[in-house]
Amino acid sequence: MDITTRLQLLEAVRRADQANAAHTAASRACSRATQAAVEALTRLVHCDRQLAEASGPDRIRHGDMLDAARQTYAESGRRKHAARTKLRRTFVAARTANRELAALYGPHARGRATGGKRRSAVAASVLDELAAMPLDLIRAADAILVHSSAGKDSLVMLHRLATWAAQAGCKDKVVVVHCDLGDTSEWPGVRELAQRQAERYGLRFVAIDADGGLLGLVEKRGMFPDATRRLCTSTLKRDKANVLLTAIVTALGLDRQALIINCLGIRAAESTARSRKLPLSIDTRTSNGKRLVLTWHPIFTLSDAEVWQEIASEGLEYHPAYDALIPRLSCVFCVLAGFSVLVRAVRLCWALDLPLPQQYKDLEARIGHRFKEQYSLADVIKEAARIEAEEGPLTWRPGDAIRDQLGDTAADYYLHRLALAA
Template sequence: MGHHDCHEKTDDPNLTEYDIILNSSGGKDSQAMLDVVCRRAADAGVLDRITVLHCALGRVEWPGTADLARRQALHYGVRYEERHREQGDLLTQVRQRGRWPSATARYCTSDQKLGPARKLVTQLVNELGAIDRPAQVLNCMGLRAQESRARLKKAKLSPDHTASNGRREVCTWLPIHEWSETEVWQHIRASGVPYHPAYDAGMTRLSCSLCILGSRADLLRAARLRPDLAAEYARIEDEIGHRFRNDMSMAEIITGANP
């Protein structure tokens, strides 16, 4: 087991040197990433080192998402772990804070996903027991450059200093960073693994059903598909006196969804 450093020139890590976490939202990008990494790990004989992590978001995510993430992991024969934020779900958090998350303050991602993921890293390292070197953890995410300017700037392979310590070195890997949406779907269709039905209902992203970063079309569609959830968001909006988004309130989204 050679010591590995994420600063190396290569974008493609040697999977035999790591324990691997695949962050799966159950959405199309993590599904394509799962396929790519599991195939490579199988070729390298290290499929047993993969753990798929789904951070369950409860009622704000599309129904059936956690179950689908589990089934996808099962398809590749890899371990599946589900986590959620212990202190309550996103809507509980919005009520406590009195504000919705925003593109500049995405506490939803940091608290609902990154926090639970970090705890899993600790658990995996503890399971490895007394190895005589820092554990090498490869944390894989299905982020794509095409999705946003912030994502475009991210390195494909980078050290995660905040998650690393004397017992572990954590690297973040974005295996499908340069892929287009078309490539993602080609891959999924070729794999034959089931994907979430929300896409066939016209959604372009999975994530939270009503995501603060969603396009107007996605938000209107989601409000039509999940009217009860949209109504709950509108009630919270009233309760805390803060709009879901500066440019459109949930009340406006609901009105637009049911003209």
């Protein structure tokens, strides 16, 4: 099966899924409309009976109630009719979409997964194949968005993608997208580093400003996000990146569906939730008739050590916060970080003379909402002060992140390479 057929299959799976979901929603709406019509009829019969039994001034009131019940019943009938029409329409659309998928897949089905969950099995098998052929995928794409936080995983992902894009002769398709949350959210120099990392490969760089960053979002909502209500990622990053995605598709000006690949440096080893994701998947949220959007995690299977190994051996520039053994280049006070990481972040802020700990502590007091359910940022600051009293200020050396992961020799070699490149 060639890549064009594979991509056509994915689009057919997407359309079939979408059509089935629309039919399921229409079916539920139809049940609700039928139930509403039954209730309206019951009410009408009741009002009719009450009017028959009423006398004197009560007849006027019951007459009005009967009129209202008649209107409600008539309206419920119209709604039920519209819902049934929509149900029939979505049924036909779902049947057509599934038939189209079957016709497209049939000639290639031999020896491939089908089973009970036919559509998802087809998609999974095709996506697995595509993930294993990065150069073809890059050649087939109309645009490739590389979402970079400037962190270590983004860095290695970017290095791999830039290398593949250069091999495929497609560097012009790549756009490195960085969501800049501002200096009240992130460590200093993150945006500049993301830009340098992209420019090293001669790639286009676009920074998206998230006005107010995490601090502004919390101030506005009066509460900190958490793992279950992670509004920060969707509001500050995903929604804004989607606007850029639409602009890129419009600028392409294609008279066919565009293939857009969204690349993220997510790895299975990071968390249980992330390990459940797939290396390549259809982004059903942003795909539509104008664009098929695939989400690609090119370094999905790498371990922490492998990421650092690649940074060291390729001499890639990483953010100095890692040398202070901050494990992720996220927001300085990420709502998903553990207590010990937050304590270290407070100490690093003090070492760098950043006002963030006090700003976040003040914010907590102002909105009356703790940074986390289990503890406040004031608790974190207290613990950081206790450790500083015992150990003194936080210190680190360039290359400590690599030293910590891979040992002294690797760190010395890395620093030597960076010095040569400077």
